[in-house]
Amino acid sequence: MATLANERTGKRRRGGASWLGKVRLSLGLKMVLVLIFLIPTLFPMFWIIVSSLKTNLETHTVPVTFLPKNWTLYAYHEIFERRNFARYMTNAMVVSLATTLWGVLVAAWSGYGFARYDFRFKPAIMAFVLIAQSFPRILLVIPYFQMANTFHLKDTYIALILAYSTFIQPLCLWIMKEYFEQIPRELDEAALVDGASPYRAFWDIILPLARPALGATAIIGFLTAWNEYEFALVLTSTEKVRTISVAVASFIGEFTTEWNLVMAAAAVGTLPVAIIFLFFQRQLMQGLTGGAVKG
Amino acid sequence: MSVTGRAATVSERTSVRRSKPKTRIHPFLFVAPSVLMLALLLVLPIGQAFLRTFLSDAGWGMDNYVRAVRDDHLARLALRHTFLFAFFSVVGQYLIGFAVALLLNERLPFRGMFRVLFLLPWMFPAVVPGITWRWIFDGLFGVLNEVLYRVHYYDQTDIPTAWLGQTSTALAATVVANVWRGFPFMMVLLLAGLQAVNGELYEAASVDGASRLQRFRDITVPAMRGISMVAILLAWIGSFMNFAIVQVMTAGGPANASEVFATLIYKNAFLYADANYAATLGILLLLLLMIPGGLYVRQTMRSNR
Numbered sequence: 236m237a238t239l240a241n242e243r244t245g246k247r248r249r250g251g252a253s254w255l256g257k258v259r260l261s262l263g264l265k266m267v268l269v270l271i272f273l274i275p276t277l278f279p280m281f282w283i284i285v286s287s288l289k290t291n292l293e294t295h296t297v298p299v300t301f302l303p304k305n306w307t308l309y310a311y312h313e314i315f316e317r318r319n320f321a322r323y324m325t326n327a328m329v330v331s332l333a334t335t336l337w338g339v340l341v342a343a344w345s346g347y348g349f350a351r352y353d354f355r356f357k358p359a360i361m362a363f364v365l366i367a368q369s370f371p372r373i374l375l376v377i378p379y380f381q382m383a384n385t386f387h388l389k390d391t392y393i394a395l396i397l398a399y400s401t402f403i404q405p406l407c408l409w410i411m412k413e414y415f416e417q418i419p420r421e422l423d424e425a426a427l428v429d430g431a432s433p434y435r436a437f438w439d440i441i442l443p444l445a446r447p448a449l450g451a452t453a454i455i456g457f458l459t460a461w462n463e464y465e466f467a468l469v470l471t472s473t474e475k476v477r478t479i480s481v482a483v484a485s486f487i488g489e490f491t492t493e494w495n496l497v498m499a500a501a502a503v504g505t506l507p508v509a510i511i512f513l514f515f516q517r518q519l520m521q522g523l524t525g526g527a528v529k530g
Numbered sequence: 531m532s533v534t535g536r537a538a539t540v541s542e543r544t545s546v547r548r549s550k551p552k553t554r555i556h557p558f559l560f561v562a563p564s565v566l567m568l569a570l571l572l573v574l575p576i577g578q579a580f581l582r583t584f585l586s587d588a589g590w591g592m593d594n595y596v597r598a599v600r601d602d603h604l605a606r607l608a609l610r611h612t613f614l615f616a617f618f619s620v621v622g623q624y625l626i627g628f629a630v631a632l633l634l635n636e637r638l639p640f641r642g643m644f645r646v647l648f649l650l651p652w653m654f655p656a657v658v659p660g661i662t663w664r665w666i667f668d669g670l671f672g673v674l675n676e677v678l679y680r681v682h683y684y685d686q687t688d689i690p691t692a693w694l695g696q697t698s699t700a701l702a703a704t705v706v707a708n709v710w711r712g713f714p715f716m717m718v719l720l721l722a723g724l725q726a727v728n729g730e731l732y733e734a735a736s737v738d739g740a741s742r743l744q745r746f747r748d749i750t751v752p753a754m755r756g757i758s759m760v761a762i763l764l765a766w767i768g769s770f771m772n773f774a775i776v777q778v779m780t781a782g783g784p785a786n787a788s789e790v791f792a793t794l795i796y797k798n799a800f801l802y803a804d805a806n807y808a809a810t811l812g813i814l815l816l817l818l819l820m821i822p823g824g825l826y827v828r829q830t831m832r833s834n835r
Contacts, residue, residue, distance in 0.1 A: 276650070277647065279663065297670070303679065341563050345561050348556075352557035356556075366823055367572055369771075373773050375576070377805050378575035380805075398565065401571045408564055434556075464655070464656040487664070516646050516649065
């Protein structure tokens with residue numbers, strides 16, 4: 236998060252010196268190398284789009300065509316009209332937004348505490364927060380599945396929101412804590428000396444300064460929640476609250492698969508995160524590298 | 531909870547003004563919601579899962595662990611596959627990520643655009659890379675086989691390979707999908723690391739007549755050690771417990787040829803309805819992640835000081 240603060244306060248570094256130094260690779264060679272890596276990186280995305288615009292017959296025809304012979308939006312029409320895709324999108328949206336809002340709220344409040352105070356067990360708690368972000372979810376789904384059954388929470392938003400909070404909460408907490416640590420302590424100290432309570436200092440002085448971090452945290456949280464698969468797979472059995480991840484995967488049939496539908500589902504399911512990604516890629520990249528690089 | 535350090539000096543100052551030092555409660559009130567959530571949502575369920583690992587048809591005891599370690603040849607197979615999957619994923623992600631990071635650290639037209647394009651695979655929902663690569667690898671109508679025909683890797687009479695349908699290539703195919711999804715994150719971290727290297731070091735070295743290979747070896751490589759370690763550990767942890775890609779591409783098949791720990795746990799819990807044994811495998815997975823996890827925590831906490 237260091238860079239998040241840097242961006243606000245001043246210049247950003249113009250990229251480090253080249254390790255190739257004065258010996259220059261010709262520009263052409265560099266571009267060729269970039270393309271060698273870029274083409275396989277982009278090809279699967281191209282293939283999703285192309286396949287989704289084919290007819291079912293054409294996806295099951297050899298030789299495989301690299302562009303559709305008959306361009307059609309049939310697959311998109313089909314997933315919304317007959318496969319209830321709007322429902323899955325809404326579900327994913329509700330669960331991701333609720334989890335993220337809740338996560339950012341708690342993270343802003345508690346992150347400030349972790350950034351400003353020292354107390355017993357703090358290093359242990361922080362280590363736990365760090366681990367919890369990439370905890371093996373496949374282990375966690377087992378007790379969550381049973382609890383959902385016990386408390387009749389299967390196929391409810393609340394079960395998914397609680398389950399998603401297991402990784403969204405620590406993720407948001409960590410990012411917010413990192414950000415608060417970038418804000419000079421003198422600011423809240425001045426308020427405290429003036430007789431404000433720590434809560435006032437937090438609410439009136441620190442939180443307004445942290446607004447960009449709240450946004451970045453929310454974006455990262457939302458993306459992470461939207462992309463989840465394990466919990467959604469295990470905690471939903473009907474389309475009532477099923478999210479797009481599960482829906483996309485469930486389009487794959489045992490014997491025949493309508494690949495144009497699957498690919499259309501993949502494209503539509505990715506669209507919201509793609510939009511967020513393209514609009515906020517700078518903040519995202521800074522949020523991602525935060526903590527790992529302290530330059 | 532004791533308040534120490536600079537916060538304490540502040541509280542002393544304010545307590546003079548207020549005469550009643552209530553400050554000790556503040557850190558607690560700030561931190562409590564988060565700690566409470568983590569305890570309820572994570573510690574409790576993990577504890578529950580851990581307890582049940584000691585429960586089997588034979589009653590309480592270590593039976594599940596004995597079964598997992600001694601009797602279950604599938605668990606051993608899955609362990610092997612998990613290591614292979616994680617190892618080749620990390621190697622692939624790191625090498626490609628580093629190569630792309632080095633390229634994008636050069637002066638290039640459209641560098642910003644390239645950076646965004648290379649990061650694209652990272653944003654996909656976990657299941658999408660799996661199904662997309664499953665479609666690409668499809669034996670009958672997959673585009674990979676079509677390309678191999680066109681470049682005359684196959685003769686017209688050859689039967690195309692069912693990459694996901696044969697035991698010898700299924701696991702490797704899942705690694706390809708995982709490398710595709712994972713290398714962009716590696717690239718971002720390594721690029722940030724490269725850009726943090728002090729440019730004057732390179733200048734000084736070239737003044738002293740160091741060749742470009744020497745500069746790479748003596749400046750870039752040591753400077754990238756810390757960030758590389760974090761990136762590799764994160765990639766290892768993520769790959770080691772990966773579920774979505776393998777589940778969606780092969781579900782562990784054919785004939786368990788791509789069975790990894792996560793898919794085996796899922797099978798035991800939800801297909802064989804043996805949640806106690808599945809939880810046992812889950813705890814073993816957690817144990818296997820403790821060393822990389824501990825190293826990652828240590829590295830991150832240290833750079834946080």
